[in-house]
Amino acid sequence: METLKTGILAVIGFALGIAAESAWGASKTLSLNSRQIIDGVADCLRNEGVVGTAKMGVQFGYEELLRPFVPRSGEYVEYNGVKVDERRVLDSFVPAATIQKWEDKPEYEEPIVAALRAHVEPDDNVLILGGGAGVSATVAAESVADGDGHVTVYEAAQRQLSNIDRTLEVNDVADDVTVNHAIVEEDRNVFGVTGEAEAISAETLPECDVLEMDCEGAETAVLRNLQSDPRVIIVETHGNLDAPTNEVQRLLAERGYGVVAERPGMPEQDIYILTAVREDALPDAAARR
């Protein structure tokens, strides 16, 4: 019975998704064409099976077609205390659509958030590579709100741009943040279609006081090509994506940085969050981690 229900929901979900793609011009906002949708569904069937694919079909149909028209609830989904989206009144009534995305995540990116809160000063210019859901950008923006600092974000995935914008807007920090659509150095694991993203080298990045990067394996290339020397570099290593912790540490040391904190992300995949401080700023950073 459950499987039959899920199957029916899947058919509805896919129909809604494809209708959204062709009739509502969703191909433009998602940068997907029918061929990519069919390939995506085939991939999904292989990886998630029929039930998993059915759930994703329903999620897609609800999220893309219906949800924008469902009334807001006045309550917010929060990632690590940062508002990321306003709940819609039907979210919790659409079983397969109660997806992770709309659950609170109190520990979301905690090591990066903690490092930013410890090191960003009100007058700092902060550079964020890998904007994601916009949480670290919001935390950085809140830290510069009382000064002359500014936050500049680079994000490669087209869809993440609207997530970032929404997060900045609901937290009232959009004026302190500039968001750029670009693939920095290389695409090893961008979270979605890149669309019109510009491909740039770290050589062209603006100078900053604090650099935070969680860009899915591009970190080592950034450290090799970065032209400036920020006071603080917060970096998530990705041993699973060919940016291993020991190589990141070596590159930081070569640039004259001391690692003042090493927080575990997913140690089993060699993912750590390192906070590194430029040699001349190390005495000041001693009390912060």
Ligand SMILES: C[S@@+](CC[C@H](N)C(=O)[O-])C[C@H]1O[C@@H](n2cnc3c(N)ncnc32)[C@H](O)[C@@H]1O
């Ligand atoms: C884990 S998320 C970052 C989360 C973010 N710190 C937050 O607070 O939500 C990583 C992001 O990096 C983006 N990304 C991956 N590779 C990239 C690259 N080479 N250039 C720019 N963005 C990249 C992904 O698309 C994804 O949105």
